[in-house]
Amino acid sequence: MTFYAALGAVEQGLVYGIMVIGVYLTFRILDFPDLTVDGSLPLGAAISAVAITSGVNPYLSLVLALAGGFVAGMATAFLNTRFKILHLLASILTMIALYSINIRIMSGPNVALLGVNTVFDPVIQLGVPAHYAGIVVFGLFAVVVLAGIIWFLGTELGQAILATGDNQQMIRSLGVNTDTIIILGVGLSNGLVALSGALVAQNQGAADVGMGIGTIVAGLASVIIGETVFGCRTIARAFIAALLGSVVYRLAIALALGAELGGFRFNPSDLNLITAILVIGALIAPNLKKRLIER
Amino acid sequence: MIVLESIVKYFHKGSVNEVFALDDISLHIDEGDFVTVIGSNGAGKSTLLNGIAGGFFVDSGQISIAGNDVTAWPEYKRARLISRVFQDPLLGTCPSATLEQNMALAGLRGKRRGLSRGVKGRDRDRFRTALEQLGLGLEDRLLDKVGLLSGGQRQALTMLMATMIKPDVLLLDEHIAALDPKTASQILTLTQDIVENQNLTTLMITHNMKHAIGFGNRLIMLHQGRILLDLRGDEKKNLTVKDLLEQFYRAQGEELAMDSMLLN
Ligand SMILES: Nc1ncnc2c1ncn2[C@@H]1O[C@H](COP(=O)(O)OP(=O)(O)O)[C@@H](O)[C@H]1O
Ligand SMILES: [Mg+2]
Numbered sequence: 389m390t391f392y393a394a395l396g397a398v399e400q401g402l403v404y405g406i407m408v409i410g411v412y413l414t415f416r417i418l419d420f421p422d423l424t425v426d427g428s429l430p431l432g433a434a435i436s437a438v439a440i441t442s443g444v445n446p447y448l449s450l451v452l453a454l455a456g457g458f459v460a461g462m463a464t465a466f467l468n469t470r471f472k473i474l475h476l477l478a479s480i481l482t483m484i485a486l487y488s489i490n491i492r493i494m495s496g497p498n499v500a501l502l503g504v505n506t507v508f509d510p511v512i513q514l515g516v517p518a519h520y521a522g523i524v525v526f527g528l529f530a531v532v533v534l535a536g537i538i539w540f541l542g543t544e545l546g547q548a549i550l551a552t553g554d555n556q557q558m559i560r561s562l563g564v565n566t567d568t569i570i571i572l573g574v575g576l577s578n579g580l581v582a583l584s585g586a587l588v589a590q591n592q593g594a595a596d597v598g599m600g601i602g603t604i605v606a607g608l609a610s611v612i613i614g615e616t617v618f619g620c621r622t623i624a625r626a627f628i629a630a631l632l633g634s635v636v637y638r639l640a641i642a643l644a645l646g647a648e649l650g651g652f653r654f655n656p657s658d659l660n661l662i663t664a665i666l667v668i669g670a671l672i673a674p675n676l677k678k679r680l681i682e683r
Numbered sequence: 684m685i686v687l688e689s690i691v692k693y694f695h696k697g698s699v700n701e702v703f704a705l706d707d708i709s710l711h712i713d714e715g716d717f718v719t720v721i722g723s724n725g726a727g728k729s730t731l732l733n734g735i736a737g738g739f740f741v742d743s744g745q746i747s748i749a750g751n752d753v754t755a756w757p758e759y760k761r762a763r764l765i766s767r768v769f770q771d772p773l774l775g776t777c778p779s780a781t782l783e784q785n786m787a788l789a790g791l792r793g794k795r796r797g798l799s800r801g802v803k804g805r806d807r808d809r810f811r812t813a814l815e816q817l818g819l820g821l822e823d824r825l826l827d828k829v830g831l832l833s834g835g836q837r838q839a840l841t842m843l844m845a846t847m848i849k850p851d852v853l854l855l856d857e858h859i860a861a862l863d864p865k866t867a868s869q870i871l872t873l874t875q876d877i878v879e880n881q882n883l884t885t886l887m888i889t890h891n892m893k894h895a896i897g898f899g900n901r902l903i904m905l906h907q908g909r910i911l912l913d914l915r916g917d918e919k920k921n922l923t924v925k926d927l928l929e930q931f932y933r934a935q936g937e938e939l940a941m942d943s944m945l946l947n
Contacts, residue, residue, distance in 0.1 A: 540798075542800060542801055543796075543797070543798045543799060543800060543801055544787075544791060544796035544797050544798070544799055544800070544801050545796045545797060545798060546801065547780070547784060547787065547788055547796075547801035547802075548788070548796050550777070550779075550780060550784075551777045551780065551788055554777040554778065554779050554780065555773075555774070555776070555777045555778070557769075557774055558774060558775055558776060558777060559777070559788065560758055560759050560762070561736065561758065561759075561762050561765075561766075561767050562762055562788055562789055562791070562792045562793075563759050563760070563762035563763055563791075563792050563793035563794070564759055564762075564796065565757070565759045566759070
């Protein structure tokens with residue numbers, strides 16, 4: 389792997405790591421498997437791209453993207469809690485609806501972001517070389533999001549979210565409206581996913597309606613790799629592991645795609661196969677380790 | 684303190700599985716009453732407590748607690764007035780949260796939860812003192828996850844959590860039935876202490892006739908969703924297990940007759 393390939397992988401790991409933090413919140417904390425993310429990632433990208441091309445400040449466009457994602461997540465959670473639609477199904481419904489909505493927002497399948505201001509400009513103006521701007525901005529955002537979510541889950545409200553994922557009956561009989569908590573949690577998760585999508589779009593110079601495909605797969609792969617490699621004993625550790633898991637996942641893919649064995653090379657279309665193998669590896673690794681130690 | 688007027692509850696109404704769980708129950712419980720509740724399996728005891736707590740809405744009738752008509756209140760809203768302890772020790776606490784986190788959650792029962800720290804420094808001393816009273820050594824384990832505790836320890840913690848903020852009504856649903864005899868009697872003593880110290884209005888379901896007679900100032904027996912027996916004062920004090928069993932079997936007479944017919 390070249391230096392630039394590694395740099396690119398870390399950059400991707402950090403920006404998609406924000407999405408992974410969101411996925412961790414629903415999948416592990418709230419025990420709410422949520423496929424909305426395949427729609428809310430491009431939703432964030434679309435909102436941000438359209439806002440920027442209409443002259444909105446790139447940073448402000450991130451706030452709009454986050455809010456849009458939040459609403460999308462709320463819609464899924466509302467379908468689930470209010471109408472008792474199974475969470476997976478509710479999230480698939482929102483996801484497919486978002487496909488159309490995203491095209492509406494962009495008035496087409498994509499929006500290019502060429503020759504406009506992005507969140508990277510102020511950083512480059514500060515003297516950071518252009519090819520490091522991505523890693524600096526994404527690193528900053530990822531760390532702020534990580535610190536923010538760890539802080540939030542330590543608050544009274546955050547503790548109620550953790551308890552809702554752990555023992556709904558108990559926290560309800562302590563006076564918490566668990567439906568509201570689930571709507572808040574899934575909303576927050578998708579807000580982060582949309583923020584991640586907005587940053588990706590600004591980095592790659594375009595928002596595209598297809599860019600969300602496979603988001604949940606990448607998210608879950610990162611979560612599982614993170615847990616296996618870095619552990620999840622405390623909440624703080626689990627979220628740090630989710631972010632780092634995302635970086636490891638992107639590095640592993642870059643490594644695999646760059647590898648040459650005799651005449652064999654992976655194609656970009658082998659990505660899903662590589663992801664599947666990585667996840668299987670991460671899932672069985674703890675078992676293998678235990679068996680080796682027991683011998 | 685608790686007023687139930689003609690409470691009716693069906694499960695699966697209109698289907699072949701229809702269960703007539705509460706059959707026109709009316710009950711007035713005064714402040715400070717400690718009511719023990721007995722009845723055979725399926726008599727409707729849990730359903731009665733669940734109906735009071737808001738686990739479901741009753742089909743008809745009216746429920747008021749501490750002067751509030753709570754008939755249409757959802758469960759989480761009634762939690763301002765009510766604390767519960769269930770039979771299953773796993774139901775009362777969060778396993779992956781620490782002891783202090785669990786206690787902090789309970790310390791906010793029925794209150795707004797905002798953005799200040801979940802567990803505050805000043806809470807810890809209070810938690811430790813409360814845990815010391817249990818005499819289980821839990822005061823040194825504030826940072827342990829509750830999932831590591833035994834069933835009895837968890838149930839003791841749940842009792843403590845249920846009464847950290849004084850509830851208007853305490854509902855206990857066979858809360859010692861899943862414990863070994865020694866732990867069960869410890870938790871029962873703890874219950875008695877807390878109820879007396881705080882003068883709590885309490886409903887306690889038990890399947891132990893001795894406990895039903897020995898605890899509290901009032902005893903009700905449910906059968907097929909109705910209140911069959913309602914004893915208080917001296918009537919209850921002078922009751923023997925034999926009396927109670929006789930009443931119990933007389934109530935079930937029709938069923939027993941049916942059973943013996945089937946057996947013959
Ligand atoms: N959620 C429910 N759905 C259907 N039937 C129920 C439900 N809860 C209780 N029942 C039925 O209502 C009756 C009373 O049950 P319950 O109150 O649990 O009795 P117990 O006195 O043993 O606590 C039983 O016939 C039971 O099968
Ligand atoms: Mg019961």
